[in-house]
Amino acid sequence: MPKPFKDIDLKKRAEIPQAVITRLPRYYRYLRQLVDKGEYRISSLALSRLMGTTASQIRQDLNYFGGFGQQGYGYNTKNLCECIADILGNNNCYNTVIIGAGNLGKAIATSSSFAHTGMFLKCLFDVKPELVGQKVNGCEIKHLDEMEEFWASNRVDVAILTLPSDAAVKVAHKLAELGIMGIWNFSEAELGLDPEKVAVRDVHLVDSFMTLCFDIKTIENNI
């Protein structure tokens, strides 16, 4: 399987526009669905129609990684799907902990949607005594005070913060000290970590709901 993206030099990787990076998982989703349906080949035009985008957008995006299509053939869906997973890093295994074992933490811990992302849940942490010792999807909930001890005997790559905002910043800085590589932040706090050392993605669910309200108001105004 050719992996032309191996040719990108490391500097360029950091220069890829955010908009392109955030579109890659969407390509991956559609391609996976095609593979699951047994469709092993698709033209950029057909893919663009399916995704509600343009063929030139797709070609342009994938050209950041060396392109993948073949003139007159289109894309090999399985190959492209695996290449995108490789570009994104989802063929790796990320030892993950969830900090905050409330409903949201449990929702992520029990979701099957992350099976293809490399997320490998090791443990949940919380401060509530009634939660400590419980198991979620086979993983123990430990007390937050046991975090350092856990680190001493486990490699942890990614932490998912599903705890209240006021506690999130302090925990995030502790995680950075412990050498965490990535934080998926569901709290509303800005963590303020060094982006060259710790990758952080914030999920602002409230922002998403607010934009939905905008869309509703726009439709209402047009009716």
Place this chain on the structure above:
Amino acid sequence: MPKPFKDIDLKKRAEIPQAVITRLPRYYRYLRQLVDKGEYRISSLALSRLMGTTASQIRQDLNYFGGFGQQGYGYNTKNLCECIADILGNNNCYNTVIIGAGNLGKAIATSSSFAHTGMFLKCLFDVKPELVGQKVNGCEIKHLDEMEEFWASNRVDVAILTLPSDAAVKVAHKLAELGIMGIWNFSEAELGLDPEKVAVRDVHLVDSFMTLCFDIKTIENNI
């Protein structure tokens, strides 16, 4: 309080770039924090530094709504905050139901983060007999079969889909028939509704995690 955005004609509202709309909630968040801290005035430069963006970006974005700053004064944080909420439609009240009362549905139902968005939770629905009749944050979980009956005596504006993907499309089309205005879709299914009739925002948590993996890989490559 001047509300210059009232002057935008309705056609223009639909023409505002998505990127601008998705940035508005972020402005709102920072401005609310300033108001909460008692800071009633800020220059576009100071705001841009706080937000890690540029002053010209802020001015450009807000100009879609008629601009709000005053030369030599900057922005009145409280006024701008309220104006953005008004533009987004978050000063309205949206009667909301959650369909899927699992961990994610419960997480949203019990979150205090939506207090300022206009979300007013009326009811949760699920198909699991053991959930039906339970209360979450004061709201009853009803059986999905009772949905139409509920609609007959309640106005519902927004539905939050936190149910499995395979059921989501069918439920979404039923909701559209019942006249729903907006759907906040956490399932991985593409709902395929008429965007002129029903506003839909998809939340793809998996996509967000995948981009975090990309960032981690980029940092790893640079070390």
